[in-house]
Amino acid sequence: MVTTTAPAAGVWGTIWQGITRSTSGFIGLCLVLGVLFFSFVGPLLIDTHNPTDVTKIWGAPSAEHWLGTNHQGKDTFTQLVLGGREPIWVGFVAALITVAIAVVLGAVAGYVRGRIDHFLLQLTDITMTIPFIVLMLVIASFYRTSSPLVVSFIIGLVTWPFLMRSIRAQVLSLKEREFIEAARLQDLGTARILFVEVLPNMAGYIFINFIIAITNAIYAVVGMYLLGLLPSTADNWGLMIQQAWDNNAFLLPQAAPFLIAPMVMIMLFQIGLVTMTRSLEQALNPRLRDR
């Protein structure tokens, strides 16, 4: 006889338990929260006025300018604080769109089958053949002032097919399980069975793919800035790397912070997200939660 009692800590307690169980996962979470704090709360705490100063071009790090100044004499640290919002925001929205489309279409295709499945699979094939970079080039040349939101929509709308296919495959297998048949015997209705009985069994998988989608979208948006596909005047890590590249910062030792700092921030955030998924899986799976 198993005498385990239900955890009394409540939803947040069990999630906290799951998150702190794995050390690397917890470090990942701290990294993510740290970068988020830096990028979203940071701008409220510092003086965001960052004028061009021709007397301080490529200044070395000092007490006044912690990370030195850039090719226009602007403070690098201020730019770094202001530059995180856009890529993170774009990454989050793009991942949300991608995962939402993939989950809904994948679940419906896998569960309903028939002509809907056939049509949706054709749609994924077509979407997968869209060359992403070329599409961005075309859009960027038509709309010179693409907003971050438009960018995230485009990323979201072209990257869903891969996840959709794997979710469809999992639903195909899950729907044949006996507990789904039991739910059908209870006449629970297709929508409820699909979204309440089937999908929660994949919650961990979906969530981890959401995190991976964020990292992919961030790389995509930073890459586009780096290639100069997205003309933006706002401060942003991707743009900083591009400007450093354009101004040959890699040849100047005193310009190193301007080149390296945004790369380090992006890497810290991505490493944090990926290691965080490990504990999230434990937190979302009731079987792993109690161990």
Add this chain to the structure above:
Amino acid sequence: MIDHTIDSNEAAGLAHRADTAAHHRAEPPVLTLKGLRQTFKTPRGDVPAVAGVDLEVRPGQVLCLVGESGCGKTTTARMAAALTEPTAGSVLFRGKDVAEMDRTERAAFRRSVQYIHQDPYASLNPVRTVYSTVSAGLRRHKLVASHAEARRVTTELLERVDLVPAEDHLDKYPHQMSGGQRQRVAIARALAMNPEVIIADESTSMLDVSIRVSLLNTLGRLRDELGVGFLFITHDLAVAKYFAWQGEIAVMYLGKVVERGTAPRVINDPRHPYTKALISAVCEPDPDLVRKERVRLRGADIPDLTDLPSGCDFHPRCPLYEEGDCDSVRPPLVRGHDRLLACHVATRR
């Protein structure tokens, strides 16, 4: 413990109970299977998994379907629960063909005929708590008005299936429970629909023997107190005898019913050679109680469903085989004085 030896006193008492059961049999059947057939198309040829089965399940009665693996028991059960469509024949619920039902009638059928799977490890959703699993139907069909009522009704259902203290189990996940407890949850979920018929497909075969008896007792109480009719599928004659003693037993072989009658008659006085072989094959732990010699079959191999023998399906293995009808004419299921029997030789005797 379940065994299949009965002393004379007990037999007399059971016979009396069986007569009372016969008295009840006047009630109209709630679930009727008529000429049910299921033929699976495979590259090797058609597989007639179920080849014409007629059965009735009456309220508060048990109909036990026994037979060896692959004889079509589960396929029959799934067709009876409308989980698969029969190739031919029909399932009647309260006299109405399930295939011709409209939406409302079908919904009523769906809820009134519940099915309990064999494997309690697969039939419960691992991410839902016991409360969530058992109350899903109640909440969906607005059988409860509030969350508090849902919890109360769920608690009552768990108590009804002897999962006590019920409050301790409400918020458990399936992985925190044993196989027997999970199967009780599956039964409570079926009961939540207030069913008239429960189709139990080998529902106790995955459980330990000691737990099996107590689960059978629980099911027996549901049958007696709630008047639920059972279509009970098992390969274990000891279980059939224990649970269906006041009901009927139908023995299936290769997709057909070969013998059907009240449980005491089929168990104590089997007439069909296949039933005799099944009964003599039940394990008996006490060597002193092994009185009869095992029925010896002429062959151990079950014929291939795609290539059935001519005449009686059982004749290549049958100890009573006689040349003539047995290998040329398929014996029909005919009514004898106390049972239905499909055997040329046994019917003549």
